[in-house]
Amino acid sequence: MPDLLDVSTNASPIFTxxxxETVDELTRDHILRLAVGTLGAVRIRGFSTPEECAAIMEGLDHREFGAYDENLIFPPIAKIGPAAYDxxxxxxxxxxxxRIAEEAVRLxxxxxxxxxxxxxxxxxVSRAWGDAVVPARSRGRDLFAGxxxxxxxxxxxxxxxxxxxFPGILDETPASFLTLNWYLSMPESGGETRVYRRRWRPADEIHRDGYGYDEKVVEGEPVAEVAPRAGDAVLFxxxxxxxVNAIGGAGRRVSLSFFLGVTGRGPLEIWS
Incomplete structure (x- = not known):
């Protein structure tokens, strides 16, 4: 049943x-509902098999991770591949x-x-959308994703x-922006993702805390919280x-992530 916002007995109910939602198959409708803001997050259970996750994690065992600039991103977040935000x-x-993108794709x-x-x-994702999923472009070049x-x-x-x-970096401005995280490994506990029904506002800057914000800015806001397991994907x-909550048990929280731009035409565009 959809979330309800508490209101007085004299008012009509307001559906937030x-x-x-946790589903076994991603559909075009999920993507559209996320894009227009009538769904907080969707967890796709079994987006990949345990065997696929294990094979990818085994391949990562001997690969060196880089990291975001710790002057900007702290606590540290290890990564392979560049973000445009870098x-x-x-x-x-x-x-x-x-150069970093080429190395990451090769690895x-x-x-x-x-x-x-x-x-x-x-x-x-392409099967769910019913159309192509293609790289977003910057000055005619395919952006890195994944x-x-x-x-x-x-x-x-x-x-x-x-x-x-980062205005002007995309050749085409998407109508909506989504994030897909595919979890290759998850810890025994912790690592949940919390998504709030709240967009950034200029006044939030007085609450800035490094790259993020003090959580007081989302007090009282509806929240969609998901606790994925290895092999799941989450889209929001x-x-x-x-x-993201800190991990609370044994294990690693490793994901393959990219943004999806829902454009005014058929294909979805992706980047990192």
């Missing part, structure tokens, strides 16, 4: 339409971005029995909206303020 203030993507291409696991994720991240200590409350934070609108 911001719950979290190049704040550059006004464009530098040669370093393309990732050997992780799953000689296949790139991004291809598996893209194929499953960052692999490990987040043991959680992530602060923040939002991701590339056209607001990254413009909503969201956070």
């Amino acid at each position: 339409l911001f719950d979290a 190049f704040y203030g550059a006004h464009t993507l530098t040669d370093e971005y393309w 990732r291409g050997r992780l799953h029995h000689g296949r790139d696991p991004l291809d598996l994720a893209v194929d499953r 960052m692999i991240r490990e987040i043991p200590s959680g992530a602060k409350l923040h939002f991701d909206e590339i056209v607001r934070e 609108d990254s413009r909503n303020l969201h956070a």
